[in-house]
Structures are given as structure tokens and as C-alpha cells.
Amino acid sequence: MNVSQKRRVSRLKRQARVRKKVRGTTECPRLSVFRSAKHIYAQIIEDTSGKVLAAASTLSKDVETANSGNVEAAKAVGTAIAKKALDRNITNVVFDRNGFLYQGRVQSLADAAREAGLKL
Numbered sequence: 001m002n003v004s005q006k007r008r009v010s011r012l013k014r015q016a017r018v019r020k021k022v023r024g025t026t027e028c029p030r031l032s033v034f035r036s037a038k039h040i041y042a043q044i045i046e047d048t049s050g051k052v053l054a055a056a057s058t059l060s061k062d063v064e065t066a067n068s069g070n071v072e073a074a075k076a077v078g079t080a081i082a083k084k085a086l087d088r089n090i091t092n093v094v095f096d097r098n099g100f101l102y103q104g105r106v107q108s109l110a111d112a113a114r115e116a117g118l119k120l
Helices: 002-022 071-089 106-117
Strands: 029-036 040-047 051-057 094-096
Touching: 002 040, 040 071, 040 106, 051 071, 071 106
Parallel strands: 029 094
Antiparallel strands: 029 040, 040 051
8 A cells, every 4th residue: 555545544544533433414504615736615414315405616616716726816715615505594504624734734624614704
């Protein structure tokens, strides 16, 4: 097993550990974040029905970014997902970092969503 496979397995273990505790309900859906090398994605998911209520990423047309893999892009995605959630009358969400460490792009996305009006 090489280094990249070990990192992936470690992230999946962290993801499973967090997912045991974090569940999205109709009153408080889950804000899930996925971070790749080039982009960052955010989804608001209701786990009881398995539906995605809102989604935003650096690939979305409504997110204006010059560089898609940095902290400023993550802030733009956090603001966009919060705006879409508030349009659908979603104010409270539970944050799912998806096995990623809470620093850098993941943290800036969460902070931007909080500043835009979501309660995490």
C-alpha cells in the first residue's frame, strides 16, 4: 500500500467515525464538504429521505472564482451554499467535514457559511 492509498484509507476511517454521530434530519440537515486538489464541493443533505436540498461548488456558474483550489474559492462556495440554503428556509445545519481536517479550505467554507447566516 503506497502513501496515497494510506491517506485515502485514513480519511475514509475518519469519515465513518464522524458519520456515526452526524445525521441530517428534516429540521437540521447535514452540510457535507468534499475537497479535491482542484475544487471544493458542498451539499446540504437530508439523510432521512436521502435527498440533496442544495449544492454549490467551484464548478458552479453562480460561484465566481479566479482560482478554484484556494481558500478564497472555498469562502465563495460557503457563501453560495448559505445563500441557497436560506432561500429554501434552511437556517440550522450540522457540519460534516467528511473526514477532512478542520483547517484551511474546509474551515474557511464553514466560516463563510456562518457569516452568511447559517447556524452550524
